[in-house]
Every structure is written in structure tokens, then in C-alpha cells.
Amino acid sequence: MEIKKTHNIGTLGPAMKGQKVVVGGWVEDLRELGKLSFITLRDVTGVSQIVVAGSENLSQVKDLTKQSVVLVTGAVQESKARDFSFEIKAEKIEILSRAVHPLPIDPLGRLESGIDNRLNARALDLRNQKTASIFKIRHHVLLCIRKMLSESGFLEVNTPKIIGSASEGGANLFSLKYFDKQAYLAQSPQLYKEQLTLGLERIFEISSFYRAEKSHTVRHLTEFTSVDIESAFMDYTDVMEILEQLVVSVFDHVEKNCTEDIKNLGIEIKKPQAPFERVTYKQAIEELGKQGLSLAFGDDLLDSHLRTLGEIHPGFYFLTDWPLKLKPFYIHEKEDDPVVSKSFDLQYGYLELSSGGRRLHDPAKIKARLEEQGLDSAQFEDHLKAFDWGMPPHSGWGLGLDRLMAVLTQIDNVREVVLYPRDPERLFP
Amino acid sequence: MEIKKTHNIGTLGPAMKGQKVVVGGWVEDLRELGKLSFITLRDVTGVSQIVVAGSENLSQVKDLTKQSVVLVTGAVQESKARDFSFEIKAEKIEILSRAVHPLPIDPLGRLESGIDNRLNARALDLRNQKTASIFKIRHHVLLCIRKMLSESGFLEVNTPKIIGSASEGGANLFSLKYFDKQAYLAQSPQLYKEQLTLGLERIFEISSFYRAEKSHTVRHLTEFTSVDIESAFMDYTDVMEILEQLVVSVFDHVEKNCTEDIKNLGIEIKKPQAPFERVTYKQAIEELGKQGLSLAFGDDLLDSHLRTLGEIHPGFYFLTDWPLKLKPFYIHEKEDDPVVSKSFDLQYGYLELSSGGRRLHDPAKIKARLEEQGLDSAQFEDHLKAFDWGMPPHSGWGLGLDRLMAVLTQIDNVREVVLYPRDPERLFP
Known part of the structure; x- marks a missing residue:
């Protein structure tokens, strides 16, 4: 044959x-x-x-x-x-x-199928040109991100996904038996990427990470792809600039290289302009106050608050300078206002796409923050050691690739932009 | 500051x-x-x-x-x-x-440290120029592989690492609790990448995979990086050609782009010539016979046999046309000699770098092979469904990136080319 x-x-x-x-x-x-x-x-x-x-x-x-x-x-x-x-x-x-009929879905999309049926027959769903176009665009997005970060002097690294201690507090971790030991699946490369700035200065990773969270929304998955960078000798505003350049590059690259796919999806690429608007947490709670949503400094922003902010700022914008106590132990305080942190989220309307900030590099400060947050610094011993070896000041962010893809393709449900999504109910195919 | x-x-x-x-x-x-x-x-x-x-x-x-x-x-x-x-x-x-002395290792390498000490202080070890050079080269290898495969029409995909059923037989899988279900960590993207040829034709993935094997060698890790391709409308000889082109491209790219790193490592890049030698299994057992190692058709090649073959063929070579019964259920037989399979391993001397072949695309044949191998086809139901939707003939391979890096950098232990290696004893840092 x-x-x-x-x-x-x-x-x-x-x-x-x-x-x-x-x-x-x-x-x-x-x-x-x-x-x-x-x-x-x-x-x-x-x-x-x-x-x-x-x-x-x-x-x-x-x-x-x-x-x-x-x-x-x-x-x-x-x-x-x-x-x-x-x-x-x-x-x-x-x-x-030979294809055996009846088929579980009509890949031409003449008969519309619900997302569950389509995901159960994902391989066949890829013969739908709309679906195929999403994943052709995804390929280009990955290509563009790697190119841009490589050209900016970042080295691609592979950090472990099987980790021995519960990093970042330990909530929502999948655990597994690792021979006779207990291990966990990494939620992010956070601690590793910070350590790696010690010798490699600028690094990035694009990989799957895992969160054992029983969320049933269109924006949460238990296995998701994260783009992470970390850079020595940069402050949080520097890595924010890299992030907005990256987002603009991605939109630009897709607009230029995926004409047919954009047409298949029936969308227009809405290329954003840099710089993105910067809104501090303090400004945000003032804006919410004017809408009758009264918040005090230190209160976390709930989904409903982010939805209201998203109406005020419908495109990409940075939400910066969060109260330090709302942020993980590794986030740096502002030198001139230490209850505020050098942190940011990149939002697209109400949707959080990325979170990042300047990190602490002084081990004494990190230990104090761990204690404040009720975490056991002994659990972070392997990590903290590295801060005694001459840790440079550093900043970074993690970007949810699946969410970026959803925004780019103007699709609400992240399951549409992931080949075989995993959520609390879905483990197959 | x-x-x-x-x-x-x-x-x-x-x-x-x-x-x-x-x-x-x-x-x-x-x-x-x-x-x-x-x-x-x-x-x-x-x-x-x-x-x-x-x-x-x-x-x-x-x-x-x-x-x-x-x-x-x-x-x-x-x-x-x-x-x-x-x-x-x-x-x-x-x-x-400020670095706090004494440091656990001397990153200048004047005082030599054992690999365990270096891995325990991996971040500091990266200040050793030899170590840093390995990971700068690794970055370039990843870059080159993605470029070459993208230019050959392959789309990068992300398949799930948390899987609901034990693929490929189920031995050596890490298992985890997935809410109220049992799940496993993927050993390879094998079944997914085959399905994806249905709509995307040519796909590749570069990702971490997991093997719960108690091996204590310099070439086995429990978490490893695999480069996988799968292509519709290709036979096994076609994907062998892609693989040898890819290996040559990697050596060429590193030679041209990593001059300083090659110098740091004190090596010379030994760029191989394509085509690589093809040695059939039958030829191999004849060669072994001449060395006094008597094997019958169907016997598996043990480590000792591969070492002898590696002495006869010291560089890159393909070991092809293995007995079908030694190969996984999804491997295609040779039409003119059905006890032989359309399969190959890429060897570097005794070291297996890659394994691949033509896959079965006829679901009846796959079911028969599953039964022959004592596997329960019900466990593969989700996978087998896709073969009724018009599955194209396809071929592919998986390449151990860490092993390729070891060969390229002329380093014996794969732990040297992985930032935070995982083996049965090592789960930290």
C-alpha cells in the first residue's frame, strides 16, 4: 500500500x-x-x-x-x-x-455539537477547520513567545514537575507516591526559576503545571500551560514591559502569519497598543468605591470586583502595587511604602492573565515573611540555601498561555484552546 | 537601591x-x-x-x-x-x-565536587562556566529542534501529562489521586500524538514525561524530556530521515552558535554525516554471533549485546526491523515479512537515543495485537475509537533529549545535562 x-x-x-x-x-x-x-x-x-x-x-x-x-x-x-x-x-x-458511521460529531460543524461531545471526540473535532485553526494559532503563539524571549537574552530551561516539598504554601497540590517518598506535582516553577537567576540571570520556561482545585469555571483547568520568566537585575516595572511587548508581539505575529486561521474563526485580531494602562490597587478600590463597592486597603478583590473593573478597563491593563499581605511570601515590598508590594497582575478585562513582581532576595526577609504567613521555613530549606550564595535582585512573572489563547481567539472557554483539557470532572480522553 | x-x-x-x-x-x-x-x-x-x-x-x-x-x-x-x-x-x-561562606561547592571548579554535592547546590553550580555552558547549549538545542520541525510543517502541541488510563501496558507508571479518581503520569505522548495525526497530520511535542523505574544508571531518570513527532502519510523510513536530519542540524547549530560554550567544555563537536548506518536486527544478531554471542530471532538485545554492537558501530546508527513480538502493540508489521516490524532505534554506540516506527492504523489489527500481548482493549477504548474516524497511516518517534545532550556534550551522566534531575533516590532540591 x-x-x-x-x-x-x-x-x-x-x-x-x-x-x-x-x-x-x-x-x-x-x-x-x-x-x-x-x-x-x-x-x-x-x-x-x-x-x-x-x-x-x-x-x-x-x-x-x-x-x-x-x-x-x-x-x-x-x-x-x-x-x-x-x-x-x-x-x-x-x-x-475507512471512517465508520455514524460519527460521534460532525466535523464540518453543520450539526453543532456541545463542547463535551467535541472533547470526547477531540481528534475528529480537529477536522473542523475552526478547531484546527485554534491549534495552528497556538503553534504560532508558542513560536513567537520563544523567539521573542530568546532574542531578549532569556534561556529556556526545564524545571522539575515532580517536587519533594509543597512550595508556595501547599494548598491545591496533587500528591503522588514517589517510590517510598511523598511527592507533589508542581503548581509553578516559581522557586526553581528564582534560584536559576543566580547563574543564568534570565530564564524562561513554557510547560504544563498542575493545580488540584475544584473549580468549575470556563477559565480554570487542573493542568495548564504556563509561560514563566525570571530575570536578575530587573525590577517589576522592567518585567511588566517585557510582558506587554510579548503580548503585542503575539497579536502582531498571529495577525501576520495566521490570516487563513483568523478567517476560519471569523474574528479580527484586536492588536493592543503598548504601554498598557497601569492601575494601582489603591486606584482600583477608589474606582470600585465610586461604583458603590466599598473596600478598605488590604481587602482582596473578588471576582465581582474584577468584573466591575473589567467594565471600566475592558482591554489589557496592569493592576499593580497590591497590599503586601495579599501576596505570596516571595514578593518584595515597596521601599518607600512597605505595606504595598512590587507586584502586578496583567488583566484582560476581568480575566487575570499573568501575575508577577519583584522578588525578595534577602533570605532574612523571606524567613520573616514565611513566619508571618504561618509557613514552616524548614520546608523551604533547600530553596533558602540558595539565597546565601549571592542571590541577585530579580523579578518575573507567570502567564497563563491557555487564557492568553482564549483572549486572542475571542473564545470564552479555555477548554476550547487546549487539546485534551483536564478539570475536576474530565480525565479522559 | x-x-x-x-x-x-x-x-x-x-x-x-x-x-x-x-x-x-x-x-x-x-x-x-x-x-x-x-x-x-x-x-x-x-x-x-x-x-x-x-x-x-x-x-x-x-x-x-x-x-x-x-x-x-x-x-x-x-x-x-x-x-x-x-x-x-x-x-x-x-x-x-552577600555570599555567605563557606559555600557548599567551589563554582570555579578549582576544588572538584562530586555530582551529588553539585546537584544539591545546583544554582551555585551554574556559576561554574562548564555547567552554565551545558545549559546554554541545551537552550540552543531546543531552539534548533523547534525551528527545524516547524519549518518541516510540524505543529507543536501540548498533550496531557495526567492521564486516566494506563497507556502502553501500564508498567512503571507513577499513579496519583485525581480528586476521587485514579490517574497516572504519562510516560509518553504516544496515544495522543497518534490520534492527533487525524486532523493535524504532522505534530511534535517537547515535554517532560515520567517513568517509575528503579534504575540506577547514568542514563535513566524518572522525569525526562522527550522530543516526539508523529506524521500522517509517512512510513518509518521517512521519519528516520527526519530524525537523522534533526540530529545533524543540532550538531551543526551548536557548532556554529555555541563556540564559547564548546571551548568551556573542552570538547570538539563531532558532527555526524547523514545518512546514518542502517543495521537490521537480523544483521545485528549475525554480528553478535560472530563475536560468540549466540542469539535466535526474537531474542531481545540485552545491555551487553548493545555494548558489543556499540563497539562495532561506535557512532550514530539505526537498529531497524525488530521482531514484531518485541515491540509495543501499536507497531506495524512489515507487509512482506509479518514477523518483522517497521521499527527502529537510533543508537549512539550502545546508547539508545530514540525509538520509533510505522504505527498500525487498522483498529482490528490493533485489537488483535492488544490481545496477543495480554492487554485489555477495554482500557484503550477512548484511544481505539479514534481509529474508526478515518485514521491515516502514520509513523513517528520519541527522542530522549537528555541523552542527546549527553552525547552532544560528551558527558556520560545524564544528570549533568538536566537542571534538577529526578531518580529513585533524588527528589530534592
Whole structure:
């Protein structure tokens, strides 16, 4: 059985008239018309019409089901069909794989399927051009982020996901048996990336992390992809600038490189302008006060508050200078106002995309903060050691890639932009 | 406290004579010489000499420990020192972070430390230029692999690491409690990447995977980085060609882009020539027979056999066409000799770097193979469903990135090329 194509469909065109090609893909449509049959054949790069004539070929495709996989040898010719500028006149058709009907979902999307049905048949769902476009865009987003950070002098690293002690307080960790020891799945590379600034200065990681949280929202997953950076010799405002440049680059790159996918999704890329608006926590609670939502300094912002702020600031904006006591132990205070922290969240309307800040690099201060927060500094011994080896001042952030993808593609549910999402109810496929 | 540099040391040179700069880094050495002190200051990009004069600056650096972090403001000037073509005359020195002595290891490597001590102080170990160079090279290897695969039409994907059923037989899986369910950590993206060829055709993933194996060798880790590809419409020989091109590209890229790091490691990049030698399993057992190691068709090759073969074939070579019964259930048989499989390992001498092959795409055949191997096809139900939706013929491989890094850097122990390696004994830091 021959299985190899000579061409991707997307590389063909009417200029190649007369050229013999071997193309492969799946049958999107099949119509009989007198002594001819017409196959709409799609591969990941494009779509073409296949003209089938002759008794042998016609009998081959007689019982062919849609979504089956075929290999077609034939010559390119001009097409009179409305939807095609060229077509392929089949000389030989080989059926490589038959789709068994009924299929669980209609990948053409003519019959709409709920997200659960689509996720249960995710591989087939990828034959829906809208779905495929999301993941083609995701590929480009990853490419663009890595390029931009590499060009800014950041080194890509791989930190462990199996960790021996509960970092960042230990809530919502998945635990596992590691031979005769207890281990956990990392929620973030936070402690490792801070340590790594000691010798590598600027590092980034893009990886899956894990949160055992029973959230049932459209923006929480138990396994999510995080983009993390950490940089020595930078303050929080410096890494905020890198973050906004990165977001703008991503929108720009996708707008330029994913024209077809943007069209498939029926969206327009709304490229944001840098600098993004900076709103301090104090300004935010004033704004909320004017809306009748009275908050005192130190109160956390609830979902409802963020929704109101999101209406006031509908695009990307930074929410900065949070009360220190609301922030993790490793966040640095403002030198001139130590109840305030050098911290920020990147918001898109009500949605938090990223969180970051200047980190403490003085181990005495970190120990004091751990105690204040009721955490056992003995649990952080391995981490704290590194701060005695000449730890540079450093700042960083973590960015939720899935949420960024949701904003970029204008899709509400993060499950749409993750191939096989995991939430408290979903562990399959 | 000022923490920002204007320049990385690597960007300075004698041509910048007279220019005022702010540099930051760690004190590699400190010498007093009459009314002057000399600091050897290193950052991740390079090393410079700092000349300290004046009573205030001298008193600042009087008790300065090596490996402490300082920020230096000063002017570039020519240097008379043997090791430096330029130096910086300090106007101001700020001590950002003091290293507390004694340090657990000497990052200059003058006092050699065992690997366990170095891994326990990994962040500090990265100030050893040899260690830093390994991870700068690793960054470049990742960059090069992603570039090459993207340019070959492969889309980067992220598959789940928390999986609901034990794939590939279920041995050596870490298990975890997933709310009220049982889950496992993925050993490979095998089943997902096969499914994804259905709609995306060519995909790759670079991610951490997990194996709960009590191996105590220099080449096994419980958490390892794997590069995986899968492609529709390709046979095993096609993906072998992609793999050898990728390996050659990596060596070539590192040779061209990591000159300084190669020098630090004291190695020469031994760029291999494609095509790599192809040795079939049958040839291999013949070769072993001539060495007095008698094997029958179907016998697995033990470590000792691979070591002998590695002496006969000391560089990169493919070991192909293994007996089908030695291979996982998803591997395709050879059409003209069905006890033989369309499979290969990429070896470097005795070391297996990659394993791959043509996959079965006919669900009936897969079910038969599962039964033959004593596996319960009900456990693979979610996976097998996808094969009824028009599964294209496909092939792929998984490549152990850490092992490739070990070969490239000519280092025996994979722990050296992983920042925070995990093995049955090591879960910290």
C-alpha cells in the first residue's frame, strides 16, 4: 500500500495545470453526478476537488464514507466549479482508512455539537477547520513567545514537575507516591526559576503545571500551560514591559502569519497598543468605591470586583502595587511604602492573565515573611540555601498561555484552546 | 537601591574606552594590590576586571566575599592585565547580595565536587562556566529542534501529562489521586500524538514525561524530556530521515552558535554525516554471533549485546526491523515479512537515543495485537475509537533529549545535562 503524498494540497494551484501529483487527505464531501463523482478532499494545508471518472475508480468510491482517508494520484487541471480554481483528475484512488458511521460529531460543524461531545471526540473535532485553526494559532503563539524571549537574552530551561516539598504554601497540590517518598506535582516553577537567576540571570520556561482545585469555571483547568520568566537585575516595572511587548508581539505575529486561521474563526485580531494602562490597587478600590463597592486597603478583590473593573478597563491593563499581605511570601515590598508590594497582575478585562513582581532576595526577609504567613521555613530549606550564595535582585512573572489563547481567539472557554483539557470532572480522553 | 545594568559584560570591549557603564554580576575573584583592589566580575555573558580605588570604594569591597553580587558604575578603559583587553574603573560599587561562606561547592571548579554535592547546590553550580555552558547549549538545542520541525510543517502541541488510563501496558507508571479518581503520569505522548495525526497530520511535542523505574544508571531518570513527532502519510523510513536530519542540524547549530560554550567544555563537536548506518536486527544478531554471542530471532538485545554492537558501530546508527513480538502493540508489521516490524532505534554506540516506527492504523489489527500481548482493549477504548474516524497511516518517534545532550556534550551522566534531575533516590532540591 502506497501512503506517501508528493504534495500538500495547499501548495497546489491552477498554474500547475497538467502536473501529476499524489495527494492525501480526508473526504469532506462526495457527490455523484452522472458518470462522474466529485470528492472534496482536505488535508491540513488546504482543500481540493477530485474528479473521479472511469468504472474502476467510480466503484472504488461508491461506498466511500465521509471522513475516510484516501490517496489520490492524478493531474492538476483548471476547474469550472464555483468554489475551486483547480481540481485533480484522479487516475488512481487508494482508500487508506475507512471512517465508520455514524460519527460521534460532525466535523464540518453543520450539526453543532456541545463542547463535551467535541472533547470526547477531540481528534475528529480537529477536522473542523475552526478547531484546527485554534491549534495552528497556538503553534504560532508558542513560536513567537520563544523567539521573542530568546532574542531578549532569556534561556529556556526545564524545571522539575515532580517536587519533594509543597512550595508556595501547599494548598491545591496533587500528591503522588514517589517510590517510598511523598511527592507533589508542581503548581509553578516559581522557586526553581528564582534560584536559576543566580547563574543564568534570565530564564524562561513554557510547560504544563498542575493545580488540584475544584473549580468549575470556563477559565480554570487542573493542568495548564504556563509561560514563566525570571530575570536578575530587573525590577517589576522592567518585567511588566517585557510582558506587554510579548503580548503585542503575539497579536502582531498571529495577525501576520495566521490570516487563513483568523478567517476560519471569523474574528479580527484586536492588536493592543503598548504601554498598557497601569492601575494601582489603591486606584482600583477608589474606582470600585465610586461604583458603590466599598473596600478598605488590604481587602482582596473578588471576582465581582474584577468584573466591575473589567467594565471600566475592558482591554489589557496592569493592576499593580497590591497590599503586601495579599501576596505570596516571595514578593518584595515597596521601599518607600512597605505595606504595598512590587507586584502586578496583567488583566484582560476581568480575566487575570499573568501575575508577577519583584522578588525578595534577602533570605532574612523571606524567613520573616514565611513566619508571618504561618509557613514552616524548614520546608523551604533547600530553596533558602540558595539565597546565601549571592542571590541577585530579580523579578518575573507567570502567564497563563491557555487564557492568553482564549483572549486572542475571542473564545470564552479555555477548554476550547487546549487539546485534551483536564478539570475536576474530565480525565479522559 | 539601584539594581539595573546598562550593559552586559559580554557586549563591552576596548573600543568603548571612556564610556560610562553600569554592570552587574558576581565576584569571581578579589585581589588587593596596594592602594587598589581588583575584582574579577562575571555575568552570564562574560567577565571583566573592575579596578577599585579611593577610600570609600575600597572600604566597600574590603570584606566582600567571592560570589557576592555587585553593581558597578564606571568607565571602560584599556587594561594592562594579561587576561583582560579592557577593564572598568569603578566610580561607585553597590553590594546587592552577600555570599555567605563557606559555600557548599567551589563554582570555579578549582576544588572538584562530586555530582551529588553539585546537584544539591545546583544554582551555585551554574556559576561554574562548564555547567552554565551545558545549559546554554541545551537552550540552543531546543531552539534548533523547534525551528527545524516547524519549518518541516510540524505543529507543536501540548498533550496531557495526567492521564486516566494506563497507556502502553501500564508498567512503571507513577499513579496519583485525581480528586476521587485514579490517574497516572504519562510516560509518553504516544496515544495522543497518534490520534492527533487525524486532523493535524504532522505534530511534535517537547515535554517532560515520567517513568517509575528503579534504575540506577547514568542514563535513566524518572522525569525526562522527550522530543516526539508523529506524521500522517509517512512510513518509518521517512521519519528516520527526519530524525537523522534533526540530529545533524543540532550538531551543526551548536557548532556554529555555541563556540564559547564548546571551548568551556573542552570538547570538539563531532558532527555526524547523514545518512546514518542502517543495521537490521537480523544483521545485528549475525554480528553478535560472530563475536560468540549466540542469539535466535526474537531474542531481545540485552545491555551487553548493545555494548558489543556499540563497539562495532561506535557512532550514530539505526537498529531497524525488530521482531514484531518485541515491540509495543501499536507497531506495524512489515507487509512482506509479518514477523518483522517497521521499527527502529537510533543508537549512539550502545546508547539508545530514540525509538520509533510505522504505527498500525487498522483498529482490528490493533485489537488483535492488544490481545496477543495480554492487554485489555477495554482500557484503550477512548484511544481505539479514534481509529474508526478515518485514521491515516502514520509513523513517528520519541527522542530522549537528555541523552542527546549527553552525547552532544560528551558527558556520560545524564544528570549533568538536566537542571534538577529526578531518580529513585533524588527528589530534592
